[in-house]
Amino acid sequence: MSGTVVLTGGVGGAKLVLGLLQVVDPVTVTAIVNTGDDFRHLGLHISPDIDTLLYTLSGKANTAQGWGREDESWAFLSALRELGGEDWFLLGDRDMALHVLRTAGLARGDTLSTITAAVARRWGVEAKILPMTDDPVATMLDSDVGELEFQRYFVALRCAPAIHAIRFAGAEQASPAPGVVDAIMTADIVLIAPSNPFLSVDPLLAIPAIHKALSDTLAPIVAVSPLVGGQAVKGPTVKLMGELGLPVDNDSIARHYAGLIDGLLIDSGDDCSVTDIAIAHTPTLMVTLEDKARVARAALALAAAID
Ligand code: FO1
Numbered sequence: 001m002s003g004t005v006v007l008t009g010g011v012g013g014a015k016l017v018l019g020l021l022q023v024v025d026p027v028t029v030t031a032i033v034n035t036g037d038d039f040r041h042l043g044l045h046i047s048p049d050i051d052t053l054l055y056t057l058s059g060k061a062n063t064a065q066g067w068g069r070e071d072e073s074w075a076f077l078s079a080l081r082e083l084g085g086e087d088w089f090l091l092g093d094r095d096m097a098l099h100v101l102r103t104a105g106l107a108r109g110d111t112l113s114t115i116t117a118a119v120a121r122r123w124g125v126e127a128k129i130l131p132m133t134d135d136p137v138a139t140m141l142d143s144d145v146g147e148l149e150f151q152r153y154f155v156a157l158r159c160a161p162a163i164h165a166i167r168f169a170g171a172e173q174a175s176p177a178p179g180v181v182d183a184i185m186t187a188d189i190v191l192i193a194p195s196n197p198f199l200s201v202d203p204l205l206a207i208p209a210i211h212k213a214l215s216d217t218l219a220p221i222v223a224v225s226p227l228v229g230g231q232a233v234k235g236p237t238v239k240l241m242g243e244l245g246l247p248v249d250n251d252s253i254a255r256h257y258a259g260l261i262d263g264l265l266i267d268s269g270d271d272c273s274v275t276d277i278a279i280a281h282t283p284t285l286m287v288t289l290e291d292k293a294r295v296a297r298a299a300l301a302l303a304a305a306i307d
């Protein structure tokens with residue numbers, strides 16, 4: 001197998017993958033997706049970043065909201081509220097079908113990989129969507145209000161607590177999901193999506209066999225910076241970098257991926273003074289489909305120039 005591999009979290013990464021599908025043959029694309037955000041809620045197994053990839057690539061995503069499905073209804077949630085159930089994590093009626101199907105599959109002994117592949121096939125997604133692992137990995141945040149699970153921090157507390165440290169419980173023992181190492185080792189190009197490096201990409205890098213494959217592969221590795229005009233498009237990247245004592249600039253992003261990446265694609269208005277990797281510029285804000293295709297093309301061109 002050869003093709004393009006993308007290491008990705010949720011919304012920002014899904015945009016890059018969607019752009020990639022406009023410029024290369026979709027069957028040659030493999031998205032390896034963060035599962036550190038996964039958790040059990042109301043007895044259901046939720047895989048937020050896998051959900052975002054599935055919805056985005058099948059044309060079902062609620063792009064305004066940034067997560068969940070378009071044309072959603074909320075009868076389940078309002079009935080749950082009436083009963084005094086936990087309503088801090090919003091589960092739409094249509095979205096619920098995916099969580100119920102996944103939870104039932106896991107209970108039968110299926111894996112997250114096979115369940116994800118079956119849904120992707122059903123929805124006509126030609127790119128491969130691979131969870132980083134079928135084993136449990138949980139992103140845990142050491143904060144000024146104590147240790148927090150990712151979704152408590154992100155959704156319930158709206159990223160308000162200050163973060164001192166991040167760990168990925170279970171990552172050391174986790175095996176990559178089937179196909180992950182092979183995809184990286186046989187790839188022509190590996191891209192790191194403009195997802196949060198600390199929360200969404202680091203969980204993948206914390207799995208030793210994934211880290212080793214990225215170190216061993218002959219494919220050029222290019223990251224797309226999550227900073228646009230020195231700011232993050234969405235989410236807690238800038239706040240988190242400040243709390244971790246890092247300057248909010250592309251030098252910090254390049255240093256974070258030091259030893260792993262060969263190139264960094266940054267926004268046209270930004271700069272990067274790290275000299276031991278290749279740097280290219282393009283407007284990296286991805287609003288329209290054409291924006292997404294442009295960023296994908298620029299990342300592929302940078303990788304091709306390195307090769
Ligand atoms: N994000 C929110 O900000 N609020 C929610 O209530 C919420 C519910 C939700 C349900 C299913 C799902 O797949 C994702 C959901 N997300 C929600 C998104 C998710 O918490 C994060 O965006 C990701 O974990 C970060 O990539």
